[in-house]
Amino acid sequence: MRAHGSRHPLGYALSNRYSVPMPTPTSDAPAARPTGPVTLQQVAERAGVSSATASRALHGSSGTRIVGEELRKRVLDAARELRYVSNAPAQALARSTTSVVGVVVHDVADPYFAAIAAGAMGVAREHGLLVMLAATFRDPELELDYLARLRAQRARAVVLAGSGFADREFTRRLAAEVDAYRADGGHVIAVGSHGIAADTVRPANRAGAALAVRHLYDLGHRRFGIVSGPRALTTVRDRLDGARRQLRSLGLPLTPSQVVDGGFTREQARTAARTLLTGPSAPTALVVLNDVMAAGVLAALREDLGLRVPDQVSVVGFDDVPFAADLNPPLTTIRLPLADIGTQAMHMILTGPTVTPRTVDVDAELIPRSSTAPAPAPAPTP
Amino acid sequence: MRAHGSRHPLGYALSNRYSVPMPTPTSDAPAARPTGPVTLQQVAERAGVSSATASRALHGSSGTRIVGEELRKRVLDAARELRYVSNAPAQALARSTTSVVGVVVHDVADPYFAAIAAGAMGVAREHGLLVMLAATFRDPELELDYLARLRAQRARAVVLAGSGFADREFTRRLAAEVDAYRADGGHVIAVGSHGIAADTVRPANRAGAALAVRHLYDLGHRRFGIVSGPRALTTVRDRLDGARRQLRSLGLPLTPSQVVDGGFTREQARTAARTLLTGPSAPTALVVLNDVMAAGVLAALREDLGLRVPDQVSVVGFDDVPFAADLNPPLTTIRLPLADIGTQAMHMILTGPTVTPRTVDVDAELIPRSSTAPAPAPAPTP
DNA sequence: ACGGAGCGGGAAAGCGCTTTCCCGTAAGCT
């Protein structure tokens, strides 16, 4: 099998240490894998060619250089026999480029991010990219950290899928890190507003929230309540702002007591909802700033408060995560094409960075289901 | 990104130290970043030390070598000023080890995998590991592919979180790839049975399914239906087998017509449920092999078939994904501590590979909710 | 017959780190 057992691998491989001619002990074990990962050099030796040729044969690229039919086959065979896979770090170092992209989310377990990530990963697969997924668990500090680590990895691009944080100082630091990354040849894509100049995929958060309000208003609701999220998140700000503006333009300006923070989690939202629904003029219409919280709100209404949805209270969610239609009752919500967001971000990576940042807008759409209905008969006002 | 032609052939040796007193041109541009990524060399120059010292100062490790207080500070300052992050691929090459671990799942958007991934990522974060997430979309071929790519990346370990495939030939190839990976110093952790010898986290799929059956039996149900998944998945086989054995030992052996394939997706399961519930002696008890499908089944029952759950039909799911409690009605299900599974797998990575494969068992638990109730009065049997 | 032009292959220079030697200096002993 080994046609070149007698080759004398002088020069390169041995040049460093062994000046004394020695019998190259490894060379007669047929397909026995030597210790440690197989190197290109070993493949080359087995094929009886130089490592340069082996490299060219295996990665055809390198300019227009073509390896002869015969040699190419020998190399390919040798590689297969040895189960050779090239050392990606070494390759990255030599080429000074990698095929990994980073995706930074708040939490993979959150269906919103899971869906976006899934969209991104689909595209990554199609294009042979590897995805490094980083979850910040909503800690801005970690976001910065991961960005630096991704820069260290020489990730070709990173998608900042989590919401931005509305914090002056943080934004400054983020921008600095992003600049550094870009200066190194990296490409940053933001989902939503992060306060940085970068290619961005911008979901219609404001318009979506306005849609939700409008829908409820058209159903006759006049008493609104909002289950918000952490105000520091730009996504929250945008959605809240969209709702607020729409309400104001409808002549129903929002007061602080109408808004509670549901922490973007089911449990907190459930608690928050109880607060909101307590008191004399409790709202009949709830705009919940994401579906995960809406699930909590629905639970609160049904189990804690004993209020019927949509008969007594209407609620609309946001995002249209997969389970929205399975809630009780099926949730009217503002759909964001989540997988698309991931896909779009990925496509921006594929087309590479441009001189001026691009923005692709992603529309929101109202998906009416059974959690909304006409407002109940008005309370007995004399 | 790469400055070639202009390099002095002896660049390295010369530029290293200024034997000739020279004004070190870079040092007076305070934070002006040179072109391309900053290198250790540049940091060293700015700090006026050798790259060896710079390396030691930045990564303290290297044996017991300690860098003097003074120099260390100079290096750290220089690094900060230049926003230096070390080139991970280069580092990986030199150290021949990385801090990335791979996690291979079927689909991130599936809450089952999302939860496992989240658990794993939490641990990864605590230990400074970077996670490469690969989604196979249930294509075995891709699983092999990713494993090879992860090997190429010199990922320190990989977690095979997706279900195994019960296919002789595939298993053989997987084993070969895993062996190659291990021979290269990698560490493989499997979740569930993959037919390979590796550390594994083993969820109680059989026992869980038995639990589900038993629960329904105890409620008086005698006519069972099972919404299964693709038979090729070992997870499906195990769960199905668990249910089947339990039924048999209860004197109710399963016939082929009692089992339908719900494809592990909501939509397919919805369709499958319609089939199952059609016919003379339709089941009153449904065991659905995962919660995602259960959502579809519930929808079918409620919207397509007009059957009340649990009054007319009881259903129990599997996994207890986060939204299970929010379904209509809240789903009785077999809980698997998903995040734990991810955590455990990660911990096995941290403790490193052992001579003989370890197994950690993960228990399943019945979570009774409102989708199950005593069997309806038996059909009029004379 | 002869001087390119092309082509296919190999030698070797890097890529940016880590780590092994090696070395000068300052302590620590006798």
Place this chain on the structure above:
DNA sequence: AGCTTACGGGAAAGCGCTTTCCCGCTCCGT
């Protein structure tokens, strides 16, 4: 003093690739 140890620092050898040169061929046109 003389000698051994540490100790802290630098030079340089690699790590496993890619890619630039360079070189020997064969093939052509004239």
